Amino acid sequence: MKVTREQAAQNRERIVETAARLFRENGFDGIGVADLMKTAGLTHGGFYGHFPSKEALLGEAVGRALDGAGGGWQALMAAHPGDPLGAVARSYLSGAHRDNPGLGCAISALGADIARAGPAVQEGVTARVADQLDVLAGVAPGATAADKRRKAIGTYAAMIGALVLARAVSDRALSDEILETVAASLQSAGK
Amino acid sequence: MKVTREQAAQNRERIVETAARLFRENGFDGIGVADLMKTAGLTHGGFYGHFPSKEALLGEAVGRALDGAGGGWQALMAAHPGDPLGAVARSYLSGAHRDNPGLGCAISALGADIARAGPAVQEGVTARVADQLDVLAGVAPGATAADKRRKAIGTYAAMIGALVLARAVSDRALSDEILETVAASLQSAGK
DNA sequence: ATTATCTATAGATCTATAGATAATGC
DNA sequence: ATTATCTATAGATCTATAGATAATGC
Numbered sequence: 001m002k003v004t005r006e007q008a009a010q011n012r013e014r015i016v017e018t019a020a021r022l023f024r025e026n027g028f029d030g031i032g033v034a035d036l037m038k039t040a041g042l043t044h045g046g047f048y049g050h051f052p053s054k055e056a057l058l059g060e061a062v063g064r065a066l067d068g069a070g071g072g073w074q075a076l077m078a079a080h081p082g083d084p085l086g087a088v089a090r091s092y093l094s095g096a097h098r099d100n101p102g103l104g105c106a107i108s109a110l111g112a113d114i115a116r117a118g119p120a121v122q123e124g125v126t127a128r129v130a131d132q133l134d135v136l137a138g139v140a141p142g143a144t145a146a147d148k149r150r151k152a153i154g155t156y157a158a159m160i161g162a163l164v165l166a167r168a169v170s171d172r173a174l175s176d177e178i179l180e181t182v183a184a185s186l187q188s189a190g191k
Numbered sequence: 192m193k194v195t196r197e198q199a200a201q202n203r204e205r206i207v208e209t210a211a212r213l214f215r216e217n218g219f220d221g222i223g224v225a226d227l228m229k230t231a232g233l234t235h236g237g238f239y240g241h242f243p244s245k246e247a248l249l250g251e252a253v254g255r256a257l258d259g260a261g262g263g264w265q266a267l268m269a270a271h272p273g274d275p276l277g278a279v280a281r282s283y284l285s286g287a288h289r290d291n292p293g294l295g296c297a298i299s300a301l302g303a304d305i306a307r308a309g310p311a312v313q314e315g316v317t318a319r320v321a322d323q324l325d326v327l328a329g330v331a332p333g334a335t336a337a338d339k340r341r342k343a344i345g346t347y348a349a350m351i352g353a354l355v356l357a358r359a360v361s362d363r364a365l366s367d368e369i370l371e372t373v374a375a376s377l378q379s380a381g382k
Numbered sequence: 383a384t385t386a387t388c389t390a391t392a393g394a395t396c397t398a399t400a401g402a403t404a405a406t407g408c
Numbered sequence: 409a410t411t412a413t414c415t416a417t418a419g420a421t422c423t424a425t426a427g428a429t430a431a432t433g434c
Contacts, residue, residue, distance in 0.1 A: 002431040002432055003431080027218065027220060033424085042388095044388095047423095048423090153353075154373055157348075158348050159352065160355055161347070164303075165351055169313065193405040194405080196407085236400090239398065240411085385432080387428105389426105389428080391426085392426095394423085395421080
């Protein structure tokens, strides 16, 4: 039952990718190691050869998810040079993002789980949030660097809060209104 | 072991209040019925005489938490007639709120759990969110009712997102910067 | 010989229920 | 007689580990 070194590395990769999706969909406590490994096509016991604990996997999975999001932002910004921040906001605040947490922002899906996790998980998140704020500040409007940074922080916070709120309410019209209102306020024509 | 009708009602009340705190601190899956009842000073088996399921308790607990927050906002606004929205924002975006999720906003602490819960839980949340948006819109600046409502939605989203983000990062300076930046942007002197 | 994965299981915990108990409320 | 709470437990699930297996990599 042994596999090649390369196959083992691919298996580890698949565990991380599977976890990144299932944790975002079900929460950290909402999916067990056994089900997670089964979804990845492996057996339960093999998990601990790849990771020392379930929480260690959370750290890698959240890191992976945030890196993926960061890459997506760069591509969106490059495609919309006239309003890079607005392009990110429209994508982030789309119905598709709201309805597919497994593929979306890890902060909005797992923020509370991250807040309860150990330092290793939080430090990985912190480094990526800092990077994402730098990216947003780089394209944000503002007379000074401080203004741009404030705009970046406000934009990121508004996007996360709108998505969390839009997912928590069952009234579709209200949910849509929240997404659309915040997206509109973040267009370059906005404030 | 039977108690008076009134005592039983108080016991139920204590279960809801205990749950409102423990769910916000630990997440819905992070605290069991047995520990919850023990914290409330009762035994595990008695739970199902008061609630049909753990999720039914989540609905009541979240409703209770949101009602408490709404009451707090009204008091804050009355005490700061010059900038009611700013007063709410400063309170919501305080270090004390960030560091005490068990006593704070149920959306920021339990948003993802609510998004995964059944219709009954989400409908209770939706009604309260609608009320809170009305309250915020009532004091928001703006030329028209639609402007006020947009301002209310933007304010609520920014507050929730800033708190979720501030709790997820381990760098205290960054966490404080997020809270302060968003709070400043929501003062009446702001935009 | 090493090691990636497997099966099997330990030990703890989870939600929910059954039936006993004992005090209230008629 | 009713009922709020209790003890005890069913049955499922959880994380983590031990030891076997079998193919790779030396």
